[in-house]
Each structure stands twice: as C-alpha cells, then as structure tokens.
Amino acid sequence: KEVAPLEARIRELGKSTSFSSTEVAKAASNFAQAGFSIKETTDSLQAALDLSRGSLVDLSTSTSILANALRTFQQPTSKAAEFASKFTAAARLGTLDLVDLGQSLTYASGTFATLGVDIDYVLGLITNLSTAGLKGSLAGTSLNTAFLNLAGSAEKVNEALGIDLLEADFNNPIQGLVKIQKALDGLSKGEQIKVIQDLGNIRGGSAVVGTCLS
DSSP states (O other), X not given: OTTHHHHHHHHHHHHHSSSOHHHHHHHHHHHHHTTOOHHHHHHHHHHHHHHHHHHTOOHHHHHHHHHHHHHHTTOOGGGHHHHHHHHHHHHHHTTOOXXXXXXXXXXXXXXXXXXXXXXXXXXXXXXXXXXXXXXXXXXXXXXXXXHHHHHHTHHHHHHHHTOOOOHHHHHSHHHHHHHHHHHHTTSXXXXXXXXXXXXXXXXXXXXXXXXHOO
C-alpha cells in the first residue's frame, strides 16, 4: 500500500536514532498537516530529526520550521537536509536559537521569497541582525518592512542616496545593502540613521541600521 514506505521509514528511524517511533510518527503527522505528500514526508523526516538534535529543540518545532521554509521558498524535499544544515549553522553563528530563527522567517520569508531572494542571504541577514540585538519576530518584521519599503520606493532611495538600486539588488540584498552602505559612508552616524529611518520607516529602518551600521 502507498503508506508502507513511510511506515517502514518511521520504524527505521525509531530504531536507529534517539527518537522513538512515536515521536517520528508525530513528526510525520506534522509534515502531513503542512500539506506534504507521503513521499515528501518520507524524504524529509531524517532532516527534521537532525535539525532537532543539532539545534536542541523539540521535534515538533524543527518539523514546523523546516516544512514552512521549504514551502515558502518553493523548494523540493530533496533540499530538506541542506536547509536543516543551513538553519543549524545560522543559529550557531548568530546570537539566536532555532526558535528565534523560525520566528524571523515567519515574518520575513514571504517577502524575500516573492523578491526571489535565496535562503542563504535571508539567513545571513537574520544572523547579522541578531548580533545587533534584533531577533525573533522583531527581526522578521523589521526586515519585512525594510525590504518592502525599499523595493516599493527604489526611485526615492536612489534619489536620496545618489545610487542606482536595480532589481538584481533585491534578489541579492547583500549587494543592495553594500550600495547603500557606500552611499552612507560620507555621513555622520546620526545622519546615516536618520536617512535610513526616513527611507524604511522606524521599524524597517532598524533592520537596515542593524545590517549596514553594525
């Protein structure tokens, strides 16, 4: 029957990992609730377990974060292990944990996915913001607001800073932020913050300040 491979995988992981078959079955149920097919669930279980262990969070949390990220960035489940590895590395590099990372992604990933931004750039921005004191939902909403405003008012940004932000600069936000950073270098710190907050509004400005001026 169709579900047999999944049941076998659950039993296998329950024997070969630190998780029980009951816990693995619950993770499978969480994937199913996120709209994953039986094959997608089977392919993603190991990655969810690895993410849980590597990030010291419960399996339900790792499953939810992984499922949401794969769906939001429209990636196949063959990328599940790669995503899990990147999430673990990002949490270790910044001053945040996987829960913080998941909250940030919840608020910001939709905008970045729409702009065509690669997950690596998104994780880099979130990690960088955490070292500047912004994490969790605050980092996510700040990034979301900042890049929505920047994308929606590129002409205003170009005029105010004398730069030329292109579509490619939103696909690669680090590239765009480097342009903004160079334009700001000639200003005092106070002037830099005022310009950024005028362009991105107070909350969105916090994200740009955190990435450009930290």
